[in-house]
Amino acid sequence: MGKIVVINGTPSLVSRINAVIEYAEDDLRGRGFEVERINVAELPAEDLIHTKFESEAIVKANGLVAEAEAVIVVSPVYKASYTGVLKTFLDLIPQKGLAGKIVLPLFMGGSLAHLLTIDYALKPVLSVLGARHILGGVYAVDSQAVRSDQGIVELAEELKLRLNSVLVELAEETAHKAARKAGE
Secondary structure (H helix, E strand, O other), X not given: OOEEEEEEOOOOOOOOXXXXXXXXXXXXXXXXXEEEEEEHHHOOHHHHHOOOXXXXXXXXXXXXXXXXXXXXXXXXXXXXXXXXXHHHHXXXXXXXXXXXXXXXXXXXXXXXXXXXHHHHHHHHHHHHOOOOEEOOOEXXXXXXEEEOOOOOEEEOHHHHHHHHHHHHHHHHHHHHHHHHHHHO
């Protein structure tokens, strides 16, 4: 069907936003897509901070982005923006590394006060990286992902509905793109 890469920009691998990522990955795999994930927090910090483009880990991560028809960019919102660790990785993607990609932002913040973070903080950077097909995305609030006493994160039904809607759109657009690519 096509390849989709998730760029997980959360600094914590136990973040509630990981439940959103897993929900999206499961949905897309169920639709026949190959899905890979880049956990930016697992990339070597020195490579990120010192912009080591030639680093083996960075070259591998950028290779996943280059091979994908679609990219999902995920981040919690801190101080009205996406995370610094995500920015360090985005700085290492080649200048037009998102050209021709379908991009879906998935963000989570503490309140609706930062709802426009996707539009005003992320989209300009994605645009500089060549992205022209940026889907509306989903901004969730923390209260829509509740951790149970057993440590399992449950997503609110309203959030699942919004995720389902954008995942259908992403799947359709990516399938059309992959079909066009196969026909070339």
